[in-house]
Structure formats: C-alpha cells, structure tokens
Amino acid sequence: MSITQEVITDALKSVIDPNTGKDLVSARCIRNVVINGSDVGFEIELGYPARSQHDLIRDLACQALAAVPGVGALKVEVRSKVVAHAVQHGVKLLPGVKNIIAVASGKGGVGKSTTAVNLALALAAEGARVGMLDADIYGPSQPQMLGIGDRRPESLDGKTMEPLEAYGLQAMSIGFLVDIDTPMVWRGPMATQALTQMLKETHWKDLDYLVIDMPPGTGDIQLTLSQSVPVTGAVIVTTPQDIALLDARKGLKMFEKVGVPILGVVENMSIHICSKCGHEEHIFGQGGGETMCSDYSIPFLGALPLDLQIRQEADRGAPTVVSDPDGRIAQTYKSIARKVAVSIAEKSKDMTHKFPNIVIQNT
Numbered sequence: 001m002s003i004t005q006e007v008i009t010d011a012l013k014s015v016i017d018p019n020t021g022k023d024l025v026s027a028r029c030i031r032n033v034v035i036n037g038s039d040v041g042f043e044i045e046l047g048y049p050a051r052s053q054h055d056l057i058r059d060l061a062c063q064a065l066a067a068v069p070g071v072g073a074l075k076v077e078v079r080s081k082v083v084a085h086a087v088q089h090g091v092k093l094l095p096g097v098k099n100i101i102a103v104a105s106g107k108g109g110v111g112k113s114t115t116a117v118n119l120a121l122a123l124a125a126e127g128a129r130v131g132m133l134d135a136d137i138y139g140p141s142q143p144q145m146l147g148i149g150d151r152r153p154e155s156l157d158g159k160t161m162e163p164l165e166a167y168g169l170q171a172m173s174i175g176f177l178v179d180i181d182t183p184m185v186w187r188g189p190m191a192t193q194a195l196t197q198m199l200k201e202t203h204w205k206d207l208d209y210l211v212i213d214m215p216p217g218t219g220d221i222q223l224t225l226s227q228s229v230p231v232t233g234a235v236i237v238t239t240p241q242d243i244a245l246l247d248a249r250k251g252l253k254m255f256e257k258v259g260v261p262i263l264g265v266v267e268n269m270s271i272h273i274c275s276k277c278g279h280e281e282h283i284f285g286q287g288g289g290e291t292m293c294s295d296y297s298i299p300f301l302g303a304l305p306l307d308l309q310i311r312q313e314a315d316r317g318a319p320t321v322v323s324d325p326d327g328r329i330a331q332t333y334k335s336i337a338r339k340v341a342v343s344i345a346e347k348s349k350d351m352t353h354k355f356p357n358i359v360i361q362n363t
C-alpha cells in the first residue's frame with residue numbers, strides 16, 4: 001500500500017489524547033506531515049503545556065502508525081503552543097499575558113494561596129511561561145511561599161516594575177506595595193487600585209498564563225476585581241465542609257455573573273492520612289466538592305489531602321511541586337494544572353488581535 005496523507009490521517013484518528021479525550025485529527029493537532037517513500041514525519045501540536053505527556057503521546061501516535069502496512073521510519077515531534085483565549089466582554093487583554101487564571105475561594109484559610117502557587121509551578125513544570133500575581137490583600141503570602149519575602153521589585157525604565165523571579169515564575173505581590181500592617185479598612189479601597197497597578201505596570205514577559213491569587217470572599221472588592229481584570233477562567237478552591245462549600249457557591253455565582261467561565265473546583269484538605277498509622281479520616285466531610293460540581297455542571301479538578309508536607313514546604317518557601325516534583329502530591333497538582341490548561345485551550349480564542357487595521361485613505 002502506498003503511503004498517503006489520507007492513510008496517515010486515518011491511522012491518527014484512532015489516537016486519543018488522554019488529556020482531552022479527543023483524537024489527534026479532530027483536535028487539529030497534526031502539523032507538517034512529510035511523506036518520503038515509506039518514511040513518515042509530522043508534528044503534534046498541543047494547545048496546552050504537557051511536557052510530562054509528550055513521550056506518551058508520541059508513543060501512542062507511533063504505535064498507531066507502526067500498525068499501518070508499509071510504513072517505514074517514523075519521525076514524530078510533540079510540542080505545545082499556548083494561545084490567548086477570550087475574556088469578559090469589553091475588557092482588554094494585557095500586553096505580555098496570554099491568559100489569566102483567577103484562583104479564588106469564598107472563604108478564607110481554605111488553602112487558596114497554597115493551591116495557586118502549586119498550580120502556577122505545575123504549569124511551569126509542564127513547560128509553560130507562567131506568572132504569579134498575589135492580590136490577596138488580607139494576607140499576601142506568595143512572597144514567603146516563593147521564598148522571596150526579603151526582595152523588592154525594581155524598575156529599569158522608571159515606568160514599569162520588573163517582576164521577581166522565583167522557580168522560573170515571574171512574581172509580583174501586593175505585599176511588596178502595601179504595608180500589611182495597614183488597617184484592613186484602608187486596604188480594602190486600595191486593593192482594586194493596587195491590583196490594577198500591579199497588573200498593568202508590571203513588565204510581564206511573554207506569559208502563557210498569569211495566575212492571580214485573589215482576595216478571599218465575595219464582597220465588593222472581589223466583584224470589582226472579577227469585573228475589571230481580563231480573566232480567561234476561574235478556579236475555585238474549597239474545603240469539603242458545608243460552610244466552606246456554601247461560600248464557594250457564592251464565589252462561583254459571582255464569576256458567572258460577570259461572565260468569567262469557571263474552570264473547575266479544587267477540594268483542599270480533603271482527607272487526612274495519619275502519618276503514624278495510615279488511618280484515613282475525612283476531617284472536614286466527604287464528597288462536598290464533587291457534589292457541588294455536579295450540581296453546577298462544572299469540572300471537579302482534583303483533591304489534595306490535609307498533609308503536613310504541603311504546609312511545611314509552602315511555609316519554608318519551596319512549595320511541594322518544586323520540593324518533591326515526582327511525589328504523589330505534586331502529581332495531583334500537575335494533573336489539576338493540565339485539566340485547567342486543557343479547559344482553557346478548549347475555550348474560544350481571543351479574536352480582538354486578529355482583526356486587521358482598517359486604514360481609510362482619502363483619494
């Protein structure tokens with residue numbers, strides 16, 4: 001049988017990307033097919049970062065083609081290309097930032113900042129260019145979690161601030177700009193202004209994703225932020241107990257109201273496993289996050305245990321995804337990150353930059 005593009009396409013239709021559940025052909029991932037006699041070469045372009053999955057996807061494609069009679073040598077490359085996706089109507093994207101992910105929680109203290117930083121690091125570990133913006137006025141914890149609490153951002157051009165670098169992330173925090181000893185009543189009104197300033201006046205460099213650690217709650221500040229920041233999608237963090245879930249539902253409704261898609265829910269402190277005897281206990285209840293997701297038809301992204309390692313590593317400035325990158329907990333964060341990125345990749349693309357400039361010439 002002579003090898004044609006059609007033969008290749010037919011074989012690749014049977015290859016299902018385990019992350020999207022779609023085949024490589026209908027997902028339009030195949031690029032630059034070269035057929036030279038019986039030898040075949042092509043590229044697989046994924047719309048989300050997945051360095052840890054490249055070998056697996058390449059192997060699946062090679063297996064499918066090796067089964068085609070007459071196919072000789074194979075040269076298959078897998079790469080990822082993240083593009084900008086649409087945000088709320090009427091809000092403009094930021095220069096240097098393709099997609100913004102807001103990490104929010106209805107209630108304080110559920111582990112939103114810990115989840116946000118590990119999510120950002122997991123996206124970076126999968127090969128994306130990622131920024132971390134700490135907008136949590138009530139307790140800016142990213143400087144400490146990223147081990148950069150003693151550093152201050154500089155300005156090279158007198159107009160913009162350079163983000164600080166930590167573990168490959170570009171980071172900016174409200175903790176650098178607002179004295180955290182300032183009373184809350186002042187910090188509230190300052191928050192929106194400070195966030196806008198941090199967003200627009202930070203020299204973000206070619207980011208695929210900017211993860212924003214939002215202030216907890218669903219009050220006026222949060223509402224203003226979710227309306228004015230160009231958000232691609234929101235991740236809601238909750239613990240499984242009823243009171244946290246109730247607040248998480250409020251958070252969900254707030255984003256829906258302003259037209260920000262919910263990328264899914266992360267259930268934190270889901271289960272406690274005794275480090276001495278291995279006994280499993282659902283301290284904060286069981287299954288609440290999943291029930292909430294099925295009630296609202298939104299994705300359940302994953303569950304993290306209540307684990308001493310997560311707290312200790314975040315508190316000492318080296319979150320689990322960098323401290324123990326191959327461990328079980330880091331794998332869970334990476335799986336959540338891939339789901340978030342896949343969900344963004346499936347959203348409609350940002351078209352605001354695609355329209356040509358219209359020049360009217362007077363003749």
Ligand SMILES: Nc1ncnc2c1ncn2[C@@H]1O[C@H](COP(=O)(O)OP(=O)(O)OP(=O)(O)O)[C@@H](O)[C@H]1O
Nearest residue numbers: 108109110111112113114216269305306307310311
């Ligand atoms: N899964 C977990 N297991 C153990 N400790 C955790 C876990 N998640 C978070 N923590 C710890 O709980 C504390 C609160 O977490 P974090 O600061 O992330 O919460 P938050 O929701 O952002 O809080 P706030 O509302 O105050 O901003 C931190 O000390 C953190 O290390």
